[in-house]
Amino acid sequence: MCGIAGWYLPAGSAPGAAALKAMTDRIAHRGPDGEGALLATSPDGAWQGALGHRRLAIIDLSTGDQPMHYTAPDGRRLSIVFNGEVYNFQALRTELAALGHAFRTTSDTEVVLAAHAEWGPGSAERLRGMFAHIIWEHEQGRMTVVRDRFGKKPVFLARRPEGGFYCASEIKALLSAPGVEARLDRSVLPHYLNYRYVPGPHTFFEGIEKLPPASIAVCEGGEVTVSRYWTTPDSRVEPRAAGGDPVAAFMDKLQEAVSLRMIADVPFGAFLSGGIDSSAIVALMSRVSGPPVNTFSVGFAEGEYSELGYARQIAGQFGTRHHELEVSADTLMDWLPELIGFRDAPVAEPSDIPIHLLSAEARKSVKMVLTGEGSDEILAGYPKHRAERHAARYHALMPGVLHEGLVRPVVAALPYRFRRIKTLFDSLSERDVRDRFPRWFGVLGPKALARLLKAGIEPAGLDPTPFEVREGASPLRRLQHFDQTSWLPDNLLERGDRMTMAASIEARMPFMDHELAELVASLPDDCRIRGGEDKWLLREGMRRILPREILERPKVGFRVxxxxxxxxxxxxxxxxxxxxxxxxxxxxxxxxxxxxxxxxxxxxxxxxxxxxxxxxxxxxxxxxxxxxx
Structure with a gap:
């Protein structure tokens, strides 16, 4: 895991090495183990490419420095700065070696370069992992920026009026670039107040955009072209009958995803909350780990809000080397301004603060952790997923006039302890599925938002990608496609990346393996929700491994x-x-x-x-x- 920055700008106006270093210095927390830079000019002398890097060394500690340079079998020269991990790099290396490629390191970064030389930008489709990288092709004077399928690793762009762009892992690096100013984009405020995050490609800053997940930006001659190389399987895969044993197939693929993410040349561990997701990851790690797995848990000193007991139970069962951090609730707010600086945005959830504190504690022992993030979005683990399956039936039985006149007044009077019921019926009040999606997790509906915001703040146009699904897709798959293309990259994954990388620690997410997602999408919906039980595949697969009280625990989350x-x-x-x-x-x-x-x-x-x-x-x-x- 690292931090990257760069630009593609007219050679006559491009800033120099000092400007590039200023950009990478702003993201030094992403890579405290080293830094590097490259300035190069296109063959016609018209354009300058810049690559800057801050390294967090995880694999090939001795020869993995960046920018990394590579010469293809036909003599073409390429350079790269890379953030992330490619878990199938060893298989790709063998394939590329058979095609005549020679390697001087054992790093995944060099394999990414060779793959680009062999297959072009489309080589991203062959990568299994989390990644964001910038490649400069010297003979072509061409820059390519790539982001992984789910958007686990971030890339931001600031396009320039003279042509080209700046790019970086975090917005703060772009704000250090000459000519890039911090100006609020007021048009995103309605979306932030509705969703509690800013949907891509927008950000809070005018002129700064997110490169969407599964996207490739190619810049040559000043023109920037952005294309997608993958869409979520829920948007395109037709489910088939579950032949054989779907639970065994799922567990085999999950074990493979866990094992691949344990490849590292540094100490590593796992975040353990005591819920089913992180407990499953620890159980599968323990199967293939030689020494005991390092596990890390955080809880409040105030017992009412602590779940440390469940984590201790799992740690004891699997003999982990367990570490606990207790934090006092009344000190958390002291961290908020600093974490907003790392986030380059409002901190959307109070729980982000203890996650960062746990990351800082874990960094004393390890440089990488596995987490349970993504399970709910892939396997349908939220209450909204169960409810969405019945939306059409509810609307058939409850016309809008009855909902407004009968149901809404009753629900509005319910006390806070019935908040999930209130969310359910508020969401079901929307007949259009596109309007219903944000109501599941937003804090203001359209009417309440109109009452709060002053007139004149017009919302930015939303990317239609979260709503593009195949004809006939089930309501559950439509909702999960939205989760995977908007909620995940623009909120959950973005928050997780900033809170962990602020402590210089890498987080890997086995449930976000794209091959696992493809497998789940190929199975019927009742492999996700069956008999009212969510994440059915995972619960069935872990039934003989995890204690019943862990399997049947309701989703709680880290409450502040x-x-x-x-x-x-x-x-x-x-x-x-x-x-x-x-x-x-x-x-x-x-x-x-x-x-x-x-x-x-x-x-x-x-x-x-x-x-x-x-x-x-x-x-x-x-x-x-x-x-x-």
Whole structure:
């Protein structure tokens, strides 16, 4: 895992080596083990390519420095900066060697270069892993930027009016580049307040965009062309009857995904929450690991919010070398401004803070961890997935007028402990599946958003990719396609990358293996949800391995008690930040509606903790980056 940066700009106006170093210095946390740079000019002298790198050494510690250079069998020269890991690089290396390619290192990076030389940009389709890289082809004067299928590794672009672009792993590196200014894009605010993240390709910054997952950007002669090389299997794969033993096939592929991600030349471990996902990963790691697996868990000192006991149970069962971190809830907010700086965006979830603290603790012992991220999105593990299967039936039985006149008033009066029921019926109120998707996890529906935001803030156009599925796809697959093309890359994976890399530690996600996703998509929907049980394939596969109480635990997540804080100790702090004289975000909101939201929460009439957190972290983000509304 590393940090990369670069540019493709007119040679006469391109900045020099000092500017490139300034960009890579801003992402030094992504690669504290080394740095490197390359400045090159196109054969006609018109364009300059730059590659900058910060290295976190995981594989081939002695000869894996970057930028790495390669000469193809036909004499063409290529250079690369690479972030991530390719888990099938050894098989690809054997295939390429048979085609005449010679290698001087044992790193996956050199294999990526040779693959590009042999198969061109389409070589990305052959890579199994998580990656983002920039390749410069010297004889062609051409730059290619590639991002992995699910968007596990980030790449941002800042296109230039004179042609070409800057690119980097994180936005902060782009903001260090000459001519790139930090200006707020107001058009993303409605989406942020609705989704709690900014859907790609947009960002909070004008002129800075995300390279979408599974995409390739090619720049030659100043023209930038972006194309996709893969789409989620849920959007295109027709399920077939589950022949043979689907559970055995799934578990074999998951074990393979885990084993591949244990290839490293440094100490590694796993994050362990005690839920089924991370427990399954630890169990499968223990099968193939020689020494005990290092496991890391975080919990609150306040027992009410701690799940450390479940993690201890799994650690004891598999004999791991277990590490625990206890944090005090009332100290978490001290970290928020710093983590917003690492995130280059508001911190969308309070749980991101303890995840970063756990990453920093784990970094004392290891440089890489496996995690259970992605299981819910691949295997249908959220309550919304079970509910979406019945949306059409609900609409047939409950016409809109009955829902509005009968169901909505009753649901609105329910106390907070029934919040999942409220979310369910709020979501089902939408007849159009595209409108229903964000209601499952958003904090404001269209009407509430219109009441809160002042007139004149027009939303940015959304990328249609999350809604493009094959004709006849089930509602469940439509929702999971949305999860995998929007929720995952623009929120969950982005947050995970920043919180771990801020501590200079690499996180690998076996459930996000694209071959595993292809297998799951080929099976009927009832292999995901059966008899009301979600993630059926995983639960069945682990039934004889994990304790029953772990298998049947309801999804909890890492809860931070901001609900209570916003009513008590942080009440005045919240009001000052959102409505005080120094507030930067107050100009976005209708004052009476904001006051009503805060009053309702403080008086216990409603629980608006997610919305208030969303508003507060937006305000802190604006202050951190001195963004004028």
């Amino acid at each position: 008690p901001v609900n209570e804080w916003f009513r008590t100790t942080m009440r005045d702090w919240v009001r000052d930040h959102l409505a005080g004289a120094d507030s930067r975000s107050a100009v976005f909101y209708e004052g009476t509606e904001l006051a009503r939201i805060l009053d309702d929460h403080e008086q216990g009439r409603q629980n608006h903790e997610k919305l208030i957190w969303t508003l507060v972290t937006l305000e802190l983000f604006l202050r951190r980056y001195a963004l004028n509304p």
